[in-house]
Amino acid sequence: MAQETILLVDDEKEIVQLLDIYFRNEGYRLLKASDGIEALEALRSEAVDLIILDVMMPRMDGVEACMKIREHRHMPIIMLSAKGQDIDKITGLSIGADDYVTKPFSPLELVARAKSQLRRYKQLNRPAERESGxxxxxxxxxxxxxxxxxxxxxxxxxxxxxxxxxxxxxxxxxxxxxxxxxxxxxxxxxxxxxxxxxxxxxxxxxxxxxxxxxxxxxxxxxxxxxxxxxx
Amino acid sequence: MAQETILLVDDEKEIVQLLDIYFRNEGYRLLKASDGIEALEALRSEAVDLIILDVMMPRMDGVEACMKIREHRHMPIIMLSAKGQDIDKITGLSIGADDYVTKPFSPLELVARAKSQLRRYKQLNRPAERESGxxxxxxxxxxxxxxxxxxxxxxxxxxxxxxxxxxxxxxxxxxxxxxxxxxxxxxxxxxxxxxxxxxxxxxxxxxxxxxxxxxxxxxxxxxxxxxxxxx
DNA sequence: ATTTTTCTTAAAGCTTTCTTAAAAAAACCT
DNA sequence: AGGTTTTTTTAAGAAAGCTTTAAGAAAAAT
The missing domain is CATH 1.10.10.10 (Winged helix-like DNA-binding domain superfamily/Winged helix DNA-binding domain)
Incomplete structure (x- = not known):
């Protein structure tokens, strides 16, 4: 099975480093970007299966990036937001993310959610795969x-x-x-x-x-x- | 296969815009209405295969619209509801929706469930129209x-x-x-x-x-x- | 606010399935 | 034919998966 690629977009170095270990360990290829602009660039040149977006970032924040991505792409997006960032405001916007995780989070939980999204996305792409049952x-x-x-x-x-x-x-x-x-x-x-x-x-x-x-x-x-x- | 038509009923512009992209991308024709009244009107003039109804809307909300539609029509209805809104009732006898998705929802999940309902109804209408419920x-x-x-x-x-x-x-x-x-x-x-x-x-x-x-x-x-x- | 119902979690016990190892059989090679 | 390698067969122990219970948490109803 081909290796799946995850794009992690966050300006906090520690988080990126931490998640790098976890996702690598699960056999994923992890691309990194530190803000929305970089993320969009990365998307142009790489095939990405899932995106993890921090809400708070310099230059272009996660919400804006999410909406921009959504104009062209349909892979699952998981948003990371801090406790105080009023989740309701973000989720209420219907920016098109597929899941939301609040910081501080357990890396394992994020991995589990990522897996779940990837699974669903894969199924959606081949629904008529009734492989002649x-x-x-x-x-x-x-x-x-x-x-x-x-x-x-x-x-x-x-x-x-x-x-x-x-x-x-x-x-x-x-x-x-x-x-x-x-x-x-x-x-x-x-x-x-x-x-x-x-x-x-x-x-x-x-x-x-x-x-x-x-x-x-x-x-x-x-x-x-x-x-x-x-x- | 003829293109299938989905009627999306929601007053939130962002949601409509977002889902427009998704369903178009999946090859569906998407009609839009921003409340229950408009939805009923649209149903009179257009052939619709599936309806997606937001529960919360001005003029006529999703629950009422759903019940009204059920009086005359036999088609899949998916509700968009907030968490905590009596879900059991929504799919129950009085309201009669086929499925529901809670906000904030994953667009991918909604698409998957829509497909699933369309598939189900197609099968139902073909071999033996026996959905006595x-x-x-x-x-x-x-x-x-x-x-x-x-x-x-x-x-x-x-x-x-x-x-x-x-x-x-x-x-x-x-x-x-x-x-x-x-x-x-x-x-x-x-x-x-x-x-x-x-x-x-x-x-x-x-x-x-x-x-x-x-x-x-x-x-x-x-x-x-x-x-x-x-x- | 209290009671009742439903859902979740965890652990113990049971059953089924998988793995391992070793002996027996079969196929190959010279 | 005799030796070597590979496959088949067996059986038992280990591991994995399912069932059942019970108690506490959560949700719903009163």
């Missing part, structure tokens, strides 16, 4: 929406991981997938050790969907390479 | 309009939140909904912490509608994914 292979039916699998009409209960592995293979019919690729896709984390977790899962899946696991009809072993479902 | 599942009756629920004829009293959760699941039969999605839909706010509030609510609902909560007939747990009601 169902995959049918011979007599094997994989229904992503309901998370159900059936073989020749008989329902089969798979665990989350098993489902992820089977779905991956089913979506890539005819393509051999290495253990690494399977692991990294289905587990969503790097494949480090040389464990045989994936194999064990394949075994479990076969046990459930194959009539004769020794002679699998669906998930074929490609010796020395990986697994695949034939086209 | 009731969803029937096996022996479970969910009355969307009056917010009443009964099992095998016996009335069951659910709290507003419980109802929101059950309604969401009932409207999405056969689809697994994650805790996140359930929370964000039924609570109308971002799911930040990893709390188990949703689970506790599910438990309460089961206690009320299931004969044997351990072996639920309606709300099924999908391990590691979420909850669903089977189709």
């Amino acid at each position: 169902e995959i049918e292979i011979d007599g094997l039916l994989v229904d992503v929406a309901s998370h159900e699998v059936s073989v020749e009409g008989r329902a089969v209960k798979l665990t989350p991981r098993e489902f992820a592995v089977l779905e991956l293979l089913a979506r890539n019919r005819g393509i051999v997938l290495s253990m690494e690729r399977i692991y990294e896709h289905a587990w969503n984390e790097p494949f480090l050790d040389g464990g045989n977790t994936v194999m064990v899962h394949i075994r479990k899946i076969r046990e459930k969907i194959e009539r004769d696991p020794r002679n699998p009809r669906y998930i074929k072993t490609v010796w020395g390479v990986g697994y695949k479902i034939d086209k | 009731e969803i029937e599942i096996d022996g479970l009756l969910v009355d969307v309009a009056s917010h009443e629920v009964s099992v095998e004829g016996r009335a069951v009293k659910l709290t507003p939140r419980e109802f929101a959760v059950l309604e969401l699941l009932a409207r999405n039969r056969g689809i697994v909904l994650s805790m996140e999605r359930i929370y964000e839909h039924a609570w109308n706010e971002p799911f930040l912490d990893g709390g188990n509030t949703v689970m506790v609510h599910i438990r309460k609902i089961r206690e009320k509608i299931e004969r044997d909560p351990r072996n639920p007939r309606y709300i099924k747990t999908v391990w590691g994914v979420g909850y669903k009601i089977d189709k």
Whole structure:
């Protein structure tokens, strides 16, 4: 998955530095700007997925920057405001921000809110991603929406991981997938050790969907390479 | 597909201007009215697919407008309300809005909810125009309009939140909904912490509608994914 | 302002799932 | 064929996820 970029706009060095650590730690790319003008410039040259804007800044404050950005861009914006800054006044303006956080705030909370906004934004951009909800292979039916699998009409209960592995293979019919690729896709984390977790899962899946696991009809072993479902 | 039309009713210029950008960008036609009276007029002369109504407006407020519209029309209505305005009532029988967003709202969230309502109504008008305001599942009756629920004829009293959760699941039969999605839909706010509030609510609902909560007939747990009601 | 209801939080207990390790089987290579 | 490597199979312990309870906080009703 591509790394997401966050633009943090604040003139207070300490805050920027602090948040830099937190967002980096969560795997985001963090761009920095210290006022509205800089922010607008940064937006011209970089692809940004989310903006965090402090309200109080020199040259161009957060409110103005927010409205300017909104004229052209629709990525989520989170506003940072100080306690005394009368939140109601800011939020009442309907400047188009998506969330508001008051200082002093917990960095973790801001990270959580940022994540939440990014999640929603991503979903919005691909709503019709019903990825053809169902995959049918011979007599094997994989229904992503309901998370159900059936073989020749008989329902089969798979665990989350098993489902992820089977779905991956089913979506890539005819393509051999290495253990690494399977692991990294289905587990969503790097494949480090040389464990045989994936194999064990394949075994479990076969046990459930194959009539004769020794002679699998669906998930074929490609010796020395990986697994695949034939086209 | 023909362009869909949204009628935005709000007296606050900034909000209208802001949303104009968003909905235009998403490919909708946006009509504007600044109070309930104008809204009703607009409805007479134009074909509208969805209405967004601010609760607080001069001349005729959103609540009254909503009720008036409901007398004649069957179309999705989303209310913009301040926090603390009896939300349960807004989506309840007397007022009859389909959804609501509280100010200050995230434009992205409003767009997402608008899309969701449009999708729902389109599906409703196509296969079998059966929105008697009731969803029937096996022996479970969910009355969307009056917010009443009964099992095998016996009335069951659910709290507003419980109802929101059950309604969401009932409207999405056969689809697994994650805790996140359930929370964000039924609570109308971002799911930040990893709390188990949703689970506790599910438990309460089961206690009320299931004969044997351990072996639920309606709300099924999908391990590691979420909850669903089977189709 | 008080009572009642609803919601949230936290923790304990239970169930399911995942991982690990090791032995057995199969495929490959020379 | 014999040795080597890779995959399959098993089983048990560890980890993760779900359920249930209960008590306090918050919200709503009176």
